[in-house]
Amino acid sequence: xxxxxxxxxxxxxxxxxxxxxxxxxxxxxxxxxxxxxxxxxxxxxxxxxxxxxxxxxxxxxxxxxxxxxxxxxxxxxxxxxxxxxxxxxxxxxxxxxxxxxxxxxxxxxxxxxxxxxxxxxxxxxxxxxxxxxxxxxxxxxxxxxxxxxxxxxxxxxxxxxxxxxxxxxxxxxxxxxxxxxxxxxxxxxxxxxxxxxxxxxxxx
Amino acid sequence: xxxxxxxxxxxxxxxxxxxxxxxxxxxxxxxxxxxxxxxxxxxxxxxxxxxxxxxxxxxxxxxxxxxxxxxxxxxxxxxxxxxxxxxxxxxxxxxxxxxxxxxxxxxxxxxxxxxxxxxxxxxxxxxxxxxxxxxxxxxxxxxxxxxxxxxxxxxxxxxxxxxxxxxxxxxxxxxxxxxxxxxxxxxxxxxxxxxxxxxxxxxxxxxxxxxxxxxxxxxxxxxxxxxxxxxxxxxxxxxxxxxxxxxxxxxxxxxxxxxxxxxxxxxxxxxxxxxxxxxxxxxxxxxxxxxxxxxxxxxxxxxxxxxxxxxxxxxxxxxxxxxxxxxxxxxxxxxxxxxxxxxxxxxxxxxxxxxxxxxxxxxxxxxxxxxxxxxxxxxxxxxxxxxxxxxxxxxxxxxx
Numbered sequence: 366x367x368x369x370x371x372x373x374x375x376x377x378x379x380x381x382x383x384x385x386x387x388x389x390x391x392x393x394x395x396x397x398x399x400x401x402x403x404x405x406x407x408x409x410x411x412x413x414x415x416x417x418x419x420x421x422x423x424x425x426x427x428x429x430x431x432x433x434x435x436x437x438x439x440x441x442x443x444x445x446x447x448x449x450x451x452x453x454x455x456x457x458x459x460x461x462x463x464x465x466x467x468x469x470x471x472x473x474x475x476x477x478x479x480x481x482x483x484x485x486x487x488x489x490x491x492x493x494x495x496x497x498x499x500x501x502x503x504x505x506x507x508x509x510x511x512x513x514x515x516x517x518x519x520x521x522x523x524x525x526x527x528x529x530x531x532x533x534x535x536x537x538x539x540x541x542x543x544x545x546x547x548x549x550x551x552x553x554x555x556x557x558x559x560x561x562x563x564x565x566x567x568x569x
Numbered sequence: 570x571x572x573x574x575x576x577x578x579x580x581x582x583x584x585x586x587x588x589x590x591x592x593x594x595x596x597x598x599x600x601x602x603x604x605x606x607x608x609x610x611x612x613x614x615x616x617x618x619x620x621x622x623x624x625x626x627x628x629x630x631x632x633x634x635x636x637x638x639x640x641x642x643x644x645x646x647x648x649x650x651x652x653x654x655x656x657x658x659x660x661x662x663x664x665x666x667x668x669x670x671x672x673x674x675x676x677x678x679x680x681x682x683x684x685x686x687x688x689x690x691x692x693x694x695x696x697x698x699x700x701x702x703x704x705x706x707x708x709x710x711x712x713x714x715x716x717x718x719x720x721x722x723x724x725x726x727x728x729x730x731x732x733x734x735x736x737x738x739x740x741x742x743x744x745x746x747x748x749x750x751x752x753x754x755x756x757x758x759x760x761x762x763x764x765x766x767x768x769x770x771x772x773x774x775x776x777x778x779x780x781x782x783x784x785x786x787x788x789x790x791x792x793x794x795x796x797x798x799x800x801x802x803x804x805x806x807x808x809x810x811x812x813x814x815x816x817x818x819x820x821x822x823x824x825x826x827x828x829x830x831x832x833x834x835x836x837x838x839x840x841x842x843x844x845x846x847x848x849x850x851x852x853x854x855x856x857x858x859x860x861x862x863x864x865x866x867x868x869x870x871x872x873x874x875x876x877x878x879x880x881x882x883x884x885x886x887x888x889x890x891x892x893x894x895x896x897x898x899x900x901x902x903x904x905x906x907x908x909x910x911x912x913x914x915x916x917x918x919x920x921x922x923x924x925x926x927x928x929x930x931x932x933x934x935x936x937x938x939x940x941x942x943x944x945x946x947x948x949x950x951x952x953x954x955x956x957x958x959x960x961x962x963x964x965x966x967x968x969x
Contacts, residue, residue: 392611393827399607400853403600412592424603428610470592499590502579506587525588557579560587 383439386430395431402448403427409527410452414459415466422459426452442536449527450537453519464511471508471563508563509556517552520545601917702895702908702927703888710881710930716961718759725962725969726755726873729902730955750774756965757805757874761831762817765805766965770797801965804830826851826865829872834879841885848886858915859890867923870932873959880930899924901934903956913940933957 381401384394403423410419429451430437437447456463510518523529523537531549535542579587718724730751750772757765777785800807806815806823816823824833838844845862852861866883869875875883887893892912899909901924911922918941924934934956941948962969 392608393825395607395611397853399600399604403603404598407598407600407603411598416598420599420602423600424606427603427607431607431610466592499586502583502587503590506584506591510591521588525585553581553584557581557584560579560584561577 382443382445384444385439386434386437386444391431391434395427398430398444398448399427402445405527406448406452409449409522410456412526413456413466413522414462418459418462422452422455425455429455443533446529446533446536449523449529449533450539453523453537456519457515460515467507467511471504471511502560505560505563506556509560512559512563513552513555517548517555520548521552521556524549599917702897703884703893703910706908706925706927706930707881707884707888709928710877710884715877718961720759721963722759723962723965723967724757724759724873724959725967726757726957726959727968728753728871728955728957749776754968755805755873756962756967758965761805762803764801764803764965765807766799766801767805767807768797768799827868829869829874834875837879837882839878839882841882841889844882844886845889858912859892860912860914860916860921862890863887863893863911863923864921867921867932867935870923870925871935871957873932873957875932877930880932884925884930894920894922896922899936901936901956902954903934903958905933905956907933909936911938931959 384398386394388394406426407419407423410422413419414422426448430448433451437444442450510521513521519538520534523534524531529537531542531545534540534545538545716724730753752770752772754768754770755765756767775782802815804815804817804823806817819830819832824830838847848862848865852865857864866887869883870880887910890912893910894912896909898906899922900906905926907924907926909922909924911920913920918939920938920940922936922938923932924936925932934954936954939948939950960969
């Protein structure tokens with residue numbers, strides 16, 4: 366047997382992201398996959414649905430991956446794309462939480478900056494103004510994201526927050542790569558044009 | 570508060586800047602619950618208990634991770650690497666993170682240690698002494714000769730450990746937890762292609778950390794129901810793929826840091842720096858920093874199958890690590906004293922340590938130190954403990 370330990374990707378003809386999960390002994394490979402992907406997945410999910418739900422979803426996603434490992438085909442999908450696909454299915458059950466969080470951010474961040482938000486250094490006034498501007502923009506983006514269609518939002522955030530490529534997102538969401546790109550393009554264009562109008566913390 | 574009536578089109582840069590700032594600052598992730606849940610699933614299929622009671626097998630305390638990996642008792646990366654937290658349990662779709670303190674560990678271990686007047690921390694950790702001690706241990710190891718097995722004899726590796734388990738159920742108080750003792754034994758034949766034997770024996774000893782036996786019975790808990798489990802297979806391949814015979818070939822499944830076979834051991838470098846590089850290459854790059862390297866060394870040592878020359882190089886490699894912390898005069902669960910050394914985990918406020926006998930270089934156990942008060946365990950307390958002994962016996966199943 367050649368030594369192709371998954372923990373030494375250097376000698377491994379199979380890319381580390383395409384593990385063989387079909388063996389009877391998934392422990393070693395899943396331990397490695399957890400260590401590689403859990404923190405990133407948790408970070409992504411926390412930004413979408415908040416840290417508490419994210420903790421549960423990370424756990425659910427890995428348990429689901431473990432239980433469904435026999436349907437995973439390394440020839441077809443990288444593990445990361447597959448895992449984020451599982452996670453995306455889980456996130457969909459929490460759309461209301463996601464929207465609530467986005468609207469809360471839209472309200473909170475559009476409040477005036479507190480005294481601690483001042484920046485030290487040269488051009489203090491300009492820096493503060495810039496900072497306020499950036500805060501306002503984040504608040505508007507949050508409001509606008511909540512107004513985006515769930516499908517477009519998902520593609521955008523998988524790209525921007527999870528760092529997945531269009532090809533990976535296509536696998537994760539089981540849609541054609543062309544669809545991914547068009548959703549991404551549409552979402553970005555719409556946000557650029559409309560996000561600025563979501564600044565006012567008017568409605569609950 | 571903004572009163573813009575004119576809404577401008579954002580640039581791509583403005584959009585990207587806002588995207589990268591939005592919801593960007595969250596707390597440092599605590600993945601131990603999720604990891605423990607994964608390991609619980611890997612280790613044991615869910616057991617249905619009456620009245621919605623579920624038993625969680627944390628197996629955090631099972632120290633024989635590598636050979637139990639091999640024999641299927643504790644597949645996967647060891648749960649004991651994590652902090653003093655038990656896993657997550659799913660009941661009716663709801664999931665709660667178990668934050669089981671090291672309270673039980675303290676009860677049990679403190680009892681042992683206080684009884685011997687050897688409380689951990691009796692010797693203050695001294696980082697600078699670590700490499701010296703390790704080099705001494707390495708020297709001792711080099712001079713140590715592994716017992717040579719005569720044909721027909723067996724290496725007998727026994728570990729005593731405490732496993733934290735929890736049960737969760739509907740209704741108050743919702744969850745209970747206890748620690749229970751396990752003995753794991755492995756017999757390795759002189760000729761490793763011959764039959765090995767493994768046995769896991771739950772002793773039935775139980776200490777409740779959260780709740781009482783009465784509460785558990787009222788909730789429908791009927792004990793783990795696990796009797797001793799035993800298996801025999803050549804090359805220690807107790808659980809070959811379904812439909813295939815046990816294999817003596819080295820594959821990623823059957824050989825590695827967690828499964829140090831003779832052929833795999835032969836691939837390890839003999840130079841300490843090269844060994845450290847090999848460790849860094851093989852250990853996963855995660856948030857734990859160099860603590861992960863100590864864990865990998867512990868995985869290999871725990872098997873009882875790493876020969877003295879390789880142990881010596883491993884100690885020398887660890888001695889190269891700048892942040893190694895050493896604590897002198899530490900007792901293991903069986904009462905033997907040794908030197909504990911480990912590296913603070915970058916991910917959780919713990920330090921997992923290996924305990925070695927500095928005079929012989931022998932690995933005699935492990936422990937985890939709580940660096941910060943967490944989940945009821947005070948800072949500086951020992952939150953995990955185990956002991957390991959390796960001897961030579963004349964027959965498979967013989968204990969001495």
